Amino acid sequence: MRPKPDQPLDLKTLKVWKITSAFGSVFYGLLPLIYWGLSRIWTFLPIWPTYALAVLAFLFALINIFIIQKLQWNRWRYKIYENEIELMYGVFILRRVIIPMIRVQHVDTKQGPLFRYYRLASVTISTAATVHEIPGLTLEKADMLRDHIAQLAREADPDE
Secondary structure (H helix, E strand, O other): OOOOOOOOOOOOHHHHHHHHHHHHHHHHHHHHHHHHHHHHHHHOOOOHHHHHHHHHHHHHHHHHHHHHHHHHHHHHHEOOHHHHEEEOOOOOOOOEEEEEEHHEEEEEEEEEHHHHOEEEEEEEEEEOOOOOEEEEEHHHHHHHHHHHHHHHHHHHHHOO
């Protein structure tokens, strides 16, 4: 049996994911307000669902920010072999993806505003079928990994 990939993401990635998740949770916090506004317009609606939605939104935000993001960060692993790239990720459903170097068409790095603030980057690996991403690496490590994968993909190209 193949060993699990052993390369973790940078710890600052967890911080970025928690911040992103907190911003996303604001949307769920709007649901009780929307219901409350509707109950003011349509007076036949009971008020108790407003409180239930507020409690649910708060609990969902806490679980998502402090438990789900931590589980996601703990499970995210990758490993670069000479002939393939292996990714392992998922919270409830664990996925292990193997990308043959011969299928790699394009590899690059990208940063969003939060990743740029924390000096992190993602490495994206394009194949004919899809784009895979290794999120949350330090800038130096992402650049080094991008160059290393590009070199291995060039060497794996059967046309050269």
